[in-house]
Amino acid sequence: MPPSADLTLVDAAGVALAVGKLGDLLAEALGGDHGAVFLAGIPTRGVILARRLKNELARHGIEAGCGAVDIAMYRDDLGLRGGVTPLRGTELPMGIDKWTIVLVDDVQQTGRTARAAIEAVLGFGRPRRILLAVLADRGGREIPIRPDFTALELSARPGAKVRVRFAETDDGTEGVFEE
Amino acid sequence: MSRSLNIRGGRIIDPAAGRDESGDIFIADGIFVSSPVAGAQEIDARGLVVCPGFIDMHVHLREPGQGAKETIETGTKAAAAGGFTSVVAMPNTNPVADHPGIIAWMEERAARFGAVNVFTTGAITVGSQGDQLAPIGSMAQAGIVAVTDDGRCVQNHEVMRRAAEYCGLFGLPILDHCQDASMAGPEAMMHEGYWSTVLGLPGWPRMAEEIIVARNVLLSEATGTPIHCQHLSAAGSVRLLREAQARGVRLSGEVCPHHLTLTDEALAGYDTNFKMNPPVREQPDIEALLGGIADGTIGILATDHAPHAVYEKEVEFAAAPFGIVGLETAVGVFCEVLLHRRQVIELPRLVAMLTSNPAKLLKLDRGTLAPGAPGDVTLLDPQREWTVDREVFASKGRNTPFHGWKLRGRAVRTIVGGRAVWELAS
Amino acid sequence: MIWTRKDLLGISALSAEEIVFILDTAAEFKDVGKRRLKKVPSLRGKTLINFFVEASTRTRTSFELAAVRLSADVVNITATTSSLAKGESLKDTAKNLEALAADLIVLRHSAAGAPQFLAERLEAGVINAGDGSHEHPTQGLLDVFTVRERLGRIEGLKVGIVGDIRFSRVARSNIWALTKLGAEVILIGPPTLVPREFERAGARISHRLDDVLPELDVVNLLRIQHERQKAGYFPGTGEYAALFGLNAARAARLKPGALVMHPGPIHRGVELDGSVADGPHSVILDQVTNGLAVRMAVLYLCASVALREEA
Numbered sequence: 001m002p003p004s005a006d007l008t009l010v011d012a013a014g015v016a017l018a019v020g021k022l023g024d025l026l027a028e029a030l031g032g033d034h035g036a037v038f039l040a041g042i043p044t045r046g047v048i049l050a051r052r053l054k055n056e057l058a059r060h061g062i063e064a065g066c067g068a069v070d071i072a073m074y075r076d077d078l079g080l081r082g083g084v085t086p087l088r089g090t091e092l093p094m095g096i097d098k099w100t101i102v103l104v105d106d107v108q109q110t111g112r113t114a115r116a117a118i119e120a121v122l123g124f125g126r127p128r129r130i131l132l133a134v135l136a137d138r139g140g141r142e143i144p145i146r147p148d149f150t151a152l153e154l155s156a157r158p159g160a161k162v163r164v165r166f167a168e169t170d171d172g173t174e175g176v177f178e179e
Numbered sequence: 180m181s182r183s184l185n186i187r188g189g190r191i192i193d194p195a196a197g198r199d200e201s202g203d204i205f206i207a208d209g210i211f212v213s214s215p216v217a218g219a220q221e222i223d224a225r226g227l228v229v230c231p232g233f234i235d236m237h238v239h240l241r242e243p244g245q246g247a248k249e250t251i252e253t254g255t256k257a258a259a260a261g262g263f264t265s266v267v268a269m270p271n272t273n274p275v276a277d278h279p280g281i282i283a284w285m286e287e288r289a290a291r292f293g294a295v296n297v298f299t300t301g302a303i304t305v306g307s308q309g310d311q312l313a314p315i316g317s318m319a320q321a322g323i324v325a326v327t328d329d330g331r332c333v334q335n336h337e338v339m340r341r342a343a344e345y346c347g348l349f350g351l352p353i354l355d356h357c358q359d360a361s362m363a364g365p366e367a368m369m370h371e372g373y374w375s376t377v378l379g380l381p382g383w384p385r386m387a388e389e390i391i392v393a394r395n396v397l398l399s400e401a402t403g404t405p406i407h408c409q410h411l412s413a414a415g416s417v418r419l420l421r422e423a424q425a426r427g428v429r430l431s432g433e434v435c436p437h438h439l440t441l442t443d444e445a446l447a448g449y450d451t452n453f454k455m456n457p458p459v460r461e462q463p464d465i466e467a468l469l470g471g472i473a474d475g476t477i478g479i480l481a482t483d484h485a486p487h488a489v490y491e492k493e494v495e496f497a498a499a500p501f502g503i504v505g506l507e508t509a510v511g512v513f514c515e516v517l518l519h520r521r522q523v524i525e526l527p528r529l530v531a532m533l534t535s536n537p538a539k540l541l542k543l544d545r546g547t548l549a550p551g552a553p554g555d556v557t558l559l560d561p562q563r564e565w566t567v568d569r570e571v572f573a574s575k576g577r578n579t580p581f582h583g584w585k586l587r588g589r590a591v592r593t594i595v596g597g598r599a600v601w602e603l604a605s
Numbered sequence: 606m607i608w609t610r611k612d613l614l615g616i617s618a619l620s621a622e623e624i625v626f627i628l629d630t631a632a633e634f635k636d637v638g639k640r641r642l643k644k645v646p647s648l649r650g651k652t653l654i655n656f657f658v659e660a661s662t663r664t665r666t667s668f669e670l671a672a673v674r675l676s677a678d679v680v681n682i683t684a685t686t687s688s689l690a691k692g693e694s695l696k697d698t699a700k701n702l703e704a705l706a707a708d709l710i711v712l713r714h715s716a717a718g719a720p721q722f723l724a725e726r727l728e729a730g731v732i733n734a735g736d737g738s739h740e741h742p743t744q745g746l747l748d749v750f751t752v753r754e755r756l757g758r759i760e761g762l763k764v765g766i767v768g769d770i771r772f773s774r775v776a777r778s779n780i781w782a783l784t785k786l787g788a789e790v791i792l793i794g795p796p797t798l799v800p801r802e803f804e805r806a807g808a809r810i811s812h813r814l815d816d817v818l819p820e821l822d823v824v825n826l827l828r829i830q831h832e833r834q835k836a837g838y839f840p841g842t843g844e845y846a847a848l849f850g851l852n853a854a855r856a857a858r859l860k861p862g863a864l865v866m867h868p869g870p871i872h873r874g875v876e877l878d879g880s881v882a883d884g885p886h887s888v889i890l891d892q893v894t895n896g897l898a899v900r901m902a903v904l905y906l907c908a909s910v911a912l913r914e915e916a
Binding site: 070073074075076078080084086087089090119120122123 | 909
């Protein structure tokens with residue numbers, strides 16, 4: 001159960017629909033001649049979402065690799081945002097140059113996370129293409145990076161945080177909440 | 180300013196005269212007399228202990244040559260603020276006080292600027308280098324009360340034997356800073372033990388002090404010259420002293436406040452306020468020193484007041500000079516540890532260890548309240564609670580390990596030659 | 606947990622959790638070394654000063670490379686090139702460096718406690734690269750990292766440290782790291798060079814390498830220094846090598862899979878034979894690689910706190 005102060009923006013059923021929609025959008029954009037596709041989730045919940053998207057793509061007949069890209073080393077705010085927590089590990093394919101890398105995150109706001117993720121991926125090599133897929137875009141861009149695929153466009157009160165919860169990471173809760 | 184006082188109603192403790200009773204003390208023109216002095220200032224000493232002025236026989240006044248650390252003026256003011264009416268100045272000045280000219284300079288300077296009485300000591304050897312005897316006879320004429328190479332220790336036992344023989348001619352005791360340089364050389368920085376191992380600092384083993392105490396036992400026994408072992412720190416030194424004294428050897432010892440209260444664990448933070456020579460050691464050493472005080476083996480308390488300029492101590496540990504100040508905290512620490520916390524001795528013994536005992540060793544004409552003696556008095560409040568604040572020290576030095584300590588016991592007034600040179604602000 | 610220290614002065618003050626945090630972070634940074642672009646922007650625009658009052662080429666190079674891979678700007682200062690040679694105090698020199706906006710200072714100094722002295726007075730993060738005989742924390746960390754990477758764990762292992770323990774900061778840092786993580790530490794060397802006080806820290810002491818060799822999972826060999834020979838701590842490198850050198854015959858008695866380590870530089874024929882240094886048990890070169898990763902981790906973690914305090 002979410003904390004009582006939170007406002008439910010999207011319930012569990014809505015999340016399932018959104019994930020499906022995201023998979024549809026992605027599959028359509030990749031088309032037939034998609035080459036090697038890799039879903040790189042941004043920890044923590046982006047990784048959960050990436051795994052679910054992998055299943056969605058499989059339903060569309062697209063086989064995709066799945067991993068994670070930890071952006072901690074690429075952030076532009078070391079020291080500004082409270083203490084550092086342990087690094088979570090990056091798994092990207094070897095020989096990245098042939099691959100289409102789809103960065104996957106749960107919520108997009110300022111764009112800084114996406115920027116860091118792009119830089120992290122480029123540290124591994126020169127992928128064929130980088131795409132950005134997010135479950136929810138809540139606006140408030142500070143860097144001109146817009147997701148290629150968005151399932152939910154939400155707005156929230158200024159200063160409030162928009163949080164996605166997945167069963168695997170949040171004690172069985174599913175939904176999008178405003179905190 | 181008048182040098183006559185009537186001090187009324189205090190508890191009079193005068194170990195030299197065997198007195199411990201309530202009563203009044205009178206000073207006329209700077210000398211104790213047996214009846215009240217008409218027109219003299221009245222001092223109410225009720226609730227206080229009236230002692231002969233305390234004597235600190237181990238003080239570094241740093242003049243000549245090291246005035247940035249302390250001067251005779253500031254050092255004696257610190258003494259007064261600590262309740263001391265007499266200090267014995269060590270000769271490891273710059274230049275070393277190893278000939279009568281320097282002694283005369285110090286005596287003259289003290290007469291002009293000293294807030295309390297200053298007694299001088301001369302070096303045993305030229306430059307305290309441990310080779311040739313200094314002109315001890317001439318220095319005796321200039322007024323020294325003892326010889327010492329303090330800061331250093333004569334390593335060559337034959338030289339020390341000659342010195343002991345020679346001093347007999349002048350009736351001067353030798354004060355020895357007991358440190359064997361082969362076991363504890365100039366790089367030795369703290370007690371050799373668990374903490375020196377863990378901190379990676381070169382150790383100063385107990386044995387380096389004990390071995391020299393042992394040689395002093397033999398030399399004193401052979402020559403008859405009194406040898407006084409300074410700032411004792413090691414358990415074995417107390418044992419050697421006790422055994423020698425039992426045989427009638429004229430060996431004495433002194434102990435400083437830090438060796439009764441601090442252990443080597445205090446150095447874990449590399450704080451240079453705990454870097455002194457000899458180093459603070461372990462709890463068993465503290466127990467042995469307290470035992471030595473309890474049974475009279477150790478008869479004298481002193482400070483080894485060693486001021487340094489702030490910038491000299493605020494460096495990496497290896498580069499810091501040894502030493503801490505002590506004049507303004509000693510009485511408090513001694514009362515706190517010996518009277519209150521550990522209850523090792525009673526007040527009259529404490530007073531003796533600061534008055535009659537050092538006076539006797541150094542043949543000083545003071546350390547007593549008996550009529551005819553110079554009118555030096557320390558008014559002590561053994562229960563007075565206070566907190567050490569190094570920022571208000573009269574000494575130039577701020578290097579104390581006791582900053583912030585809550586102590587019970589403090590001098591409240593210091594009187595030298597019938598004149599109050601310091602009084603605790605209420 | 607969150608990393609909260611702006612300085613790394615030694616391992617003795619760290620908790621087991623903090624040590625593991627550093628090791629896990631180092632593992633991530635080791636992976637960076639395998640990428641095409643071996644650099645991350647974490648310390649871009651920040652300044653690190655390698656202040657090596659006591660000389661060292663290998664450690665300094667390792668720290669410099671670690672900083673460069675974090676995109677920091679690096680300045681190297683030695684005792685001779687610094688104003689310390691002109692009599693300026695350590696404190697004033699460091700204050701001057703800070704006035705030049707140094708964010709991190711890596712200090713190697715012959716005086717134990719010197720990094721702590723600076724850390725207490727500077728806002729910059731201070732990393733101890735070796736202070737006298739006290740500690741060399743990044744060496745201790747890279748040593749346990751290497752063991753963990755190769756053997757999968759630290760707890761329950763028997764680790765022998767051989768040589769001049771008395772004067773070794775590497776030995777001390779290793780003793781703390783290993784005991785905190787649950788290993789059994791055995792200190793091996795001549796009685797004059799192995800202080801009994803370390804038993805109080807939880808270590809075992811042996812003066813016969815041959816007796817304990819077969820039970821060791823790791824043998825860490827320390828450099829034997831000529832200064833000790835001159836000061837009378839042991840009679841000579843020949844006798845030392847005969848009693849405590851890990852020669853080929855001794856190496857043959859090692860457990861299968863046992864690791865041979867050395868902080869470097871090695872004296873072939875004294876602490877160990879050339880064949881052992883190059884042999885299957887040796888992880889000496891891994892130590893160097895891991896040193897880089899560990900130092901990147903340490904700089905990254907301490908910077909996150911030091912920079913916060915500036916902001």
